[in-house]
Amino acid sequence: MSTAGSGAVAPVFMNCRSVGGGDWNYQPGAVWPETLSGQKGVLGGFGLNNVGLLVRVFGRVTQGLPGDPGPIPIDDGSKAPVEVVLPSGTTSPGQGAYVVATGVVSCKKVGQQITRVILANAIQVL
Numbered sequence: 001m002s003t004a005g006s007g008a009v010a011p012v013f014m015n016c017r018s019v020g021g022g023d024w025n026y027q028p029g030a031v032w033p034e035t036l037s038g039q040k041g042v043l044g045g046f047g048l049n050n051v052g053l054l055v056r057v058f059g060r061v062t063q064g065l066p067g068d069p070g071p072i073p074i075d076d077g078s079k080a081p082v083e084v085v086l087p088s089g090t091t092s093p094g095q096g097a098y099v100v101a102t103g104v105v106s107c108k109k110v111g112q113q114i115t116r117v118i119l120a121n122a123i124q125v126l
Contacts, residue, residue, distance in 0.1 A: 066094035
């Protein structure tokens with residue numbers, strides 16, 4: 001293997017509602033690949049699927065006490081909270097704090113719903 005160049009990766013700023021993305025040609029009950037059943041998005045998802053994208057979001061912590069190990073839910077006012085898994089060694093700033101979180105978009109299944117998650121590598125309390 002050889003290296004052809006180098007560069008830096010910058011996160012995309014995104015509102016909480018867009019984290020995860022919406023359904024794409026999803027057909028409930030269909031069997032893939034025979035039916036090309038598409039992909040299910042996150043609960044209340046909007047826009048293109050972006051799981052795996054490096055993003056930055058801003059919002060208010062909606063639950064938790066200062067010093068809790070996390071994860072923390074944040075909301076930017078779009079009524080689509082995002083669960084932020086905190087970096088190792090970091091604790092919650094507590095409910096009401098405003099934060100900027102940078103990390104990779106992920107998701108998790110809660111019951112029958114798929115919810116938004118950001119696996120943060122950096123968090124800044126404002």
